[in-house]
Amino acid sequence: DAKTTQPPSMDCAEGRAANLPCNHSTISGNEYVYWYRQIHSQGPQYIIHGLKNNETNEMASLIITEDRKSSTLILPHATLRDTAVYYCIGEGYGNKLVFGAGTILRVKS
């Protein structure tokens, strides 16, 4: 299973961009990198995923380094409602999502 490493916590000012880093040096060439978030104890929510190219959707942007050993999730204009645990996730056998400890993002006014 692909292992990921994230900082345990980060703070961000409301309205500013939040940049959440992730290291995934053991990821293989055909494994996707996924980002999910969990607000309080709700079910995790899908944000974005990518393989090699940078990706953008209505929630966030994902920047993946050329060597695929790390990535950065960007929330362009963080709001208080973006306070959550953010998980950078690799794939395991059988399409399993391999969750790590994640990063607690605190957005402050």
Next chain:
Amino acid sequence: EAQVTQNPRYLITVTGKKLTVTCSQNMNHEYMSWYRQDPGLGLRQIYYSMNVEVTDKGDVPEGYKVSRKEKRNFPLILESPSPNQTSLYFCASSSFTSKGGTEAFFGQGTRLTVV
């Protein structure tokens, strides 16, 4: 609205009393799975199912059973619950996306306490 529905949301039970947590999805997804979440251990997969009548063990299957008789339903069964199964449980269903990879939809969670 696309959703995964778990029931019950909260359950307190006694050791050894069989229970079932139901999970239903309305998105016609083939892949479904169960996770448990514990402090300090994160989310771990219990069982998964790639299609009707196809199930397999995840990382922590001991003490659990599942069945997949219909595509929309994937119940989690605890035949003889024990206190170490006290946890927050999530059901998820997944689809493949047009660009490759998958997108998972999680239920609201079931908080189970076994005394």
